[in-house]
Every structure is written in C-alpha cells, then in structure tokens.
Amino acid sequence: MTVAIVGASETTELGRIPHLSQLQLHADAALNAMSDAKIKPSDIDGVATAGASPTEIVHYLGIEPRWADGTSVGGCSFMLHVRHAVAAIEAGHCKTVLITHGESGRSGVGRGGFFGGGGGASLAGQFEMPYGPNGPTTMFTVGVLRYMKEFGLTHEQLASVAVVQREWAGLNPRAMYRDPITVADVLESKMIAYPFHKLECCLVTDGGGALILTAAERAIDFPTKPVYILGTGESVETPMISQMQDLTTSRSFRIAGGDAMQSAGIGHDDVDHLMVYDAFAHLPIYGLEDLGFVERGEAGAFIEDGHTRPGGALPLNTNGGGLSYMHSGMYGMYALQESVRQIRGTAAAQVTDAEVSVCLGVGGMFAASGCIVMGSQTR
DSSP: OOEEEEEEEEOSOOBOOTTSOHHHHHHHHHHHHHHHHTOOGGGOOEEEESSSOHHHHHHHHTOOOSEEEOOOOSTTHHHHHHHHHHHHHHHTSOSEEEEEEEEETTTOTTOOOOTTOOGGGSHHHHHTGGGSOOSHHHHHHHHHHHHHHHHOOOHHHHHHHHHHHHHHHTTOTTOSOOSOOOHHHHHHSOEEETTEEGGGBOOOOEEEEEEEEEEGGGGGGSSSOOEEEEEEEEEEOOSOGGGOSOTTSOHHHHHHHHHHHHHHTOOGGGOOEEEEOOSBTTHHHHHHHHTTSSOTTOHHHHHHTTTTSTTSSSOBSTTOHHHHTOOSSOTHHHHHHHHHHHHHTOOTTOOTTOOEEEEEEEETTTTEEEEEEEESSOO
8 A cells, every 4th residue: 555645734934933832833734734635633533743742732633533653753753753654554543644743943832841851861961961062053063073074074065055055945935044145154154063153053943844644545535736655764873972883974864764765666866856854064964975875975075066956966955954944943844845845846946857755854963863755656
C-alpha cells in the first residue's frame, strides 16, 4: 500500500503572532490543512504531534482517534510522524492521519520548556554545560569547528549558505527576510558564537503547519494533487554533541537518509529538489555529504560555486530555509511543507518539473534525524 499527503498548510500568519497561543497555532494549522483537503475533524482517525500532547490536540479539535503518536525528538519529529503514519495506515490502524505543529518560538505564548528537559540532571547538564556549551548556538560550534579544521571549510563558504538561501527567500513573499545579502554582509554581521555570525543562525519566529495523510487509493477522493510518500527513514544518535561518533558527519543523517532513498528506490540523479534542515549554516553542508550528493569535504565549495542557488543543478532549501524563511524552534514541518508545495507545483520559487523531493531533518544537535522522499507518482 502507498500513502499520500492530501492536505498541507502552514498557519495563516508566520513571524510574530502574539495573539495566538502555541495550542492555537496547532489548531490554526490543522484547520487550514483540513480546509485544503476539504475534510472535517470527524473524518480524522489518527493524530501525531510534537511540542504538545496528542491528547491536547484531539480535545481541542474534537477528534476521536484510533491511533496517536507523540514522538518528540526535536525539529525532525514531524518526519518521524510521517514515517509512523505511513506504517499505521498500511497496518490498518487508521485511515486518515493529521500531523500538527505549532510553536510560539518568539512570543512565548503557552510555550513549554526546551525539548528533552532535565536541566542540570540531564546528560548534557552533567557533562557538557559545565564546560560552557548551553543550547544550540554554542553546542553546534563543537562540530563545525572540527569540520573546518579537518576539511578546510572557509568562513566565506560557510557564509555562502546564508547568501544562497536568501536568494531563494527573495522569491518567496512569505519569507521573513527577503533583501539580498552578500558574503561580506554575513561576515560583517554580529559574531554570536564562533564561527557563527548572526546571519548564519536561524530566525526565531512563531508559526506552525499541518499535514493530512491517507492511503493512495483514497487520494482520488480529495481535491488536492496527491503527494506520494516514496521512502522514509529515521535514526537517533546521542543527546550530547560531544559524544558523536564523528563530529564531522551525522550518523543519524546517514542512516535516515540512506534508508529513505533506498526504500524509495531512487539514486541521486533522480532527485529534483532537496530540503535540508538548516538551523545553522553548516547543516546543509553536512546534509549534502551525508546523503551522498557530494564527497566528504566538498559541500562548502559546491554551495559556494552556485549549484544549490536558483537556476543551479540541485535546488536546495527553496523556501529560504530556517536562515531566511522562518524558524520557530522545530523547523522540520516547514521543510516538509515546501517539499509538498514543490511536488504539487505550487511553490513560490517553483522548481521546473519537480517530481521527486528529498526532505532531511535534524533533531537537537545531531541527536536525531528523519528523512522523507516524496514524489508526484507512485513507484
């Protein structure tokens, strides 16, 4: 059995939304996705979410589910939800699944604590935070500095990631930042935590999104163009970035991405469009290499040379990414939404004849990963 996405939408607003709580952002996105699919809450019998409990979502929306998933492993949780929903639908546990996301990342209205919790009693609290790293901005520096030392990645190449994604954002009316920037602009922006300048760090915003999935044979009953799930993968590694097997590559990226592409039966030449979660500028570099699109140490030059920019050979993060489009904390849902738009042919910066999209997410500081391959046709 093949599963398809038949409903997809983000919240009505993105950016600063102080008049909606985090739960209301979940609901707004869910209702928009239901409107897209032309269904009602009573048509849904499966729910998955992160950042909130499935019990909150079903109570708020009046859903009576036969299947629920509250997997929460950071920003890629929604990729894992897609994978789990596919398995649930194929197993007959449910027929129509709603996956929701909502975060008041900037306004902080009804927002819970940082995922994982535990504070000083957590593994990171005991063994990393006493030495300085505390949160994504400082923890992610540990890996990228090792990568720069081993492979010679330059500051200019790292800055090029932000420059190229701003080019894509300039084509997207919903992007938070659209004005063009140069490598010099990035390197002259405020240093946040070496080697990251401000323009190499993700935005902090409010927003959300939702997806609706069902069996492919039922997709003809919906008004939207179905987006088929061709392959999926997931993995986790460690809650402490210092304990990665190799600071210059993500094991969870390699496993999740490799499994997704293998299960889809595709090679790199089959991919028309790519999304790689970009909380910070180095993540697309890791993603390109760990997915096998380029060799180790080559991704910085690949991006600098323009291969991922508009008109390039491998369109990457075409909504502008977390660096320029939006980033409320768990960005994976927005990456999935852009892959759906590209396959539907409705993206603001539409890739010509996009038939296969690979969407790779990260959770925490390389703690987890999920990857989804979407297509316009079943395989």
